[in-house]
Amino acid sequence: MDQPPPSPSSPLAALIVAAGPGVDTGLARLDPAAFDLVVAADGGLDRALARGIVPDLVVGDLDSVGAAALAEARRLGARVVAHPRDKDETDLELALAAAIEAGAATATVVCDGGGRLDHAVANLCVLASPRWRRLALRALVDEHEVHVVRTDRPCRLTLPPGARVSLLPVGGPATGVTTRGLRFALEGGRLEAWAGRGVSNEVVSSPVEVSVTAGVVLVVVGPVSASSTPTSDRPDARG
Amino acid sequence: MDQPPPSPSSPLAALIVAAGPGVDTGLARLDPAAFDLVVAADGGLDRALARGIVPDLVVGDLDSVGAAALAEARRLGARVVAHPRDKDETDLELALAAAIEAGAATATVVCDGGGRLDHAVANLCVLASPRWRRLALRALVDEHEVHVVRTDRPCRLTLPPGARVSLLPVGGPATGVTTRGLRFALEGGRLEAWAGRGVSNEVVSSPVEVSVTAGVVLVVVGPVSASSTPTSDRPDARG
Numbered sequence: 001m002d003q004p005p006p007s008p009s010s011p012l013a014a015l016i017v018a019a020g021p022g023v024d025t026g027l028a029r030l031d032p033a034a035f036d037l038v039v040a041a042d043g044g045l046d047r048a049l050a051r052g053i054v055p056d057l058v059v060g061d062l063d064s065v066g067a068a069a070l071a072e073a074r075r076l077g078a079r080v081v082a083h084p085r086d087k088d089e090t091d092l093e094l095a096l097a098a099a100i101e102a103g104a105a106t107a108t109v110v111c112d113g114g115g116r117l118d119h120a121v122a123n124l125c126v127l128a129s130p131r132w133r134r135l136a137l138r139a140l141v142d143e144h145e146v147h148v149v150r151t152d153r154p155c156r157l158t159l160p161p162g163a164r165v166s167l168l169p170v171g172g173p174a175t176g177v178t179t180r181g182l183r184f185a186l187e188g189g190r191l192e193a194w195a196g197r198g199v200s201n202e203v204v205s206s207p208v209e210v211s212v213t214a215g216v217v218l219v220v221v222g223p224v225s226a227s228s229t230p231t232s233d234r235p236d237a238r239g
Numbered sequence: 240m241d242q243p244p245p246s247p248s249s250p251l252a253a254l255i256v257a258a259g260p261g262v263d264t265g266l267a268r269l270d271p272a273a274f275d276l277v278v279a280a281d282g283g284l285d286r287a288l289a290r291g292i293v294p295d296l297v298v299g300d301l302d303s304v305g306a307a308a309l310a311e312a313r314r315l316g317a318r319v320v321a322h323p324r325d326k327d328e329t330d331l332e333l334a335l336a337a338a339i340e341a342g343a344a345t346a347t348v349v350c351d352g353g354g355r356l357d358h359a360v361a362n363l364c365v366l367a368s369p370r371w372r373r374l375a376l377r378a379l380v381d382e383h384e385v386h387v388v389r390t391d392r393p394c395r396l397t398l399p400p401g402a403r404v405s406l407l408p409v410g411g412p413a414t415g416v417t418t419r420g421l422r423f424a425l426e427g428g429r430l431e432a433w434a435g436r437g438v439s440n441e442v443v444s445s446p447v448e449v450s451v452t453a454g455v456v457l458v459v460v461g462p463v464s465a466s467s468t469p470t471s472d473r474p475d476a477r478g
Contacts, residue, residue: 086423090435113356117383118405118459120356121363122435125407129433144356166357168364171432172411184325193410194368196329196361220357 011105011136012036013235016095017055018123019043019064020112026140027051027110037102040078041095044110045069054078059098060091092126099135106136106235113141128170128216136235143223147210147235154211155219159203166220167191167198167210176213181205191217250344251275252474253374255334256294257362258282258303259351265379266290266349276341279317280334283349284308293317298337299330331365338374345375345474352380367409367455375474382462386449386474393450394458398442405459406430406437406449415452420444430456 015035017023019042032038032053040048042060046069058065058073058080074080083094092111099107109127113120120141127139127148136153139146147155159165165182169191177189183202191198198217210219254274256262258281271277271292279287281299285308297304297312297319313319322333331350338346348366352359359380366378366387375392378385386394398404404421406413408430416428422441430437437456449458 088434088436090438093435113359114353116462117352117359117380117385118403118407118438120352121360121407121457121459122405122438124360125433126435129431131433141356146356164357166361168357168360192368194364194370195327196332196365197327199329199357199361218360220360223355 012103014039014099014102014104014107014135015053016041016092016099016107016109017044017048017053018092018095018109018111019047020115020119022112022114022142023047023110024051025142027053029140030108030110035108037099037104039095039099039102040065040073041091044091044095045073045078047110049073057081057098057102059083059094061085061087090122090126092123093129093131096126096132096135100132104135107132107138108235109137109139111139111141113144124168124218125170128218130216138235145221145224147219147221149210149212149217149219151212151214154209157208157219157221158206159208159221161203161205163203163221163224165201165203165208167201168218168220169193169198170216170218172215174212174215174217176211177217178211179209181208188213191215250375251342253278253338253341253343253346254292255280255331255338255346255348256283256287256292257331257334257348257350258286259354259358261351261353261381262286262349263290264381266292268379269347269349274347276338276343278334278338278341279304279312280330283330283334284312284317286349288312296320296337296341298322298333300324300326329361329365331362332368332370335365335371335374339371343374346371346377347474348376348378350378350380352383363407363457364409367457369455377474384460384463386458386460388449388451388456388458390451390453393448396447396458396460397445398447398460400442400444402442402460402463404440404442404447406440407457407459408432408437409455409457411454413451413454413456415450416456417450418448420447427452430454 014037038055040055040058043064054076137148174191177186253276277294279294279297282303293315376387413430416425
């Protein structure tokens with residue numbers, strides 16, 4: 001993990017592979033060669049190896065990854081960092097922290113949304129954490145793509161007209177929410193933490209832009225068909 | 240909808256049926272006869288009728304419900320309240336508001352978790368809203384059961400040892416979180432809005448109790464097998 005620090009001209013791009021069957025859908029929409037660093041979060045190792053992706057790093061309590069996969073990863077040069085099973089952090093949190101420690105400026109997280117409801121929601125909450133504010137962060141969750149928009153991190157996405165976009169404030173209300181390119185426009189608007197007002201917006205012109213002056217908003221795009229729609233531009237480390 | 244106000248001895252119990260394929264899984268685990276009032280949220284009407292459940296009330300923008308189902312519901316005595324399509328509230332919010340207006344003291348929401356990620360997350364955020372604090376509230380989401388725990392609404396659940404339980408703070412941090420019957424115990428603990436610390440706890444003894452002194456915690460139970468595990472006790476209107 002002796003990666004060089006990111007330079008302005010070439011920010012280090014991390015791919016984080018989580019566990020769960022939905023991960024395959026997200027991985028199929030990505031080019032692994034576009035990433036400088038691959039981190040497998042526990043059982044994500046099996047998903048990565050199955051697609052021929054060798055992680056640089058495997059982190060987690062290693063309770064959901066096979067011994068054979070671990071041995072294979074080690075043989076291929078991966079570093080394995082085992083954490084205690086009774087830990088306070090989820091495997092995704094450990095993986096994000098490891099990516100930052102390795103110097104990543106952007107991270108694409110591929111995780112599962114369809115199986116465990118608690119995991120899916122906790123993963124989205126984790127993405128919104130201020131702990132990762134140094135990272136330009138997006139996630140592929142099954143057929144959805146999620147971008148994390150913070151005060152200093154607006155997002156700008158190339159999306160086809162008609163695509164479904166939802167704005168979800170996480171962890172508290174978001175204020176000063178301004179959008180471009182969406183059917184229901186917001187100009188310095190407020191999204192309450194408990195309300196569904198931001199759900200089911202629609203792209204009318206591209207690029208789509210979303211910014212906030214306080215709080216965190218997840219921009220959820222999709223569902224998209226894996227065969228017809230590529231993932232949007234990779235996260236822009238310039239924020 | 241001219242329901243009597245709830246009396247302490249017999250609180251009015253509402254069943255809210257949302258749209259989506261996962262709703263069938265939840266409905267299969269319930270006895271519709273246990274409810275005094277059934278509200279269909281938009282396309283939930285189709286799901287209800289398919290199981291022989293006739294709603295008392297249908298609410299929503301009616302963009303995802305068939306004309307034949309609407310006509311059938313009206314013929315069977317349901318009241319239909321159509322809202323504008325470009326509304327700020329989701330169908331679930333409209334249904335919860337209607338249940339309270341009709342005098343409900345408890346509500347069981349059956350909704351879909353596996354299809355649209357944005358809907359699933361928004362639904363959980365909506366459940367946590369202080370707007371419904373008068374309701375003892377739980378949701379069946381595919382193979383999961385979700386209970387809303389607020390300052391004045393602890394929850395007490397009969398659950399089998401080994402069952403998976405996650406505690407998810409929603410809309411902000413939760414403090415004074417105290418649990419009974421779970422493997423990783425909390426005694427006046429704090430759960431951060433952005434962290435996954437409350438995920439993947441486990442029942443060691445029943446009943447399980449969860450309370451908070453500030454904030455809102457969703458207690459997510461499951462996944463459970465529809466065939467082997469009944470839903471937990473219906474929400475307790477005494478709070």
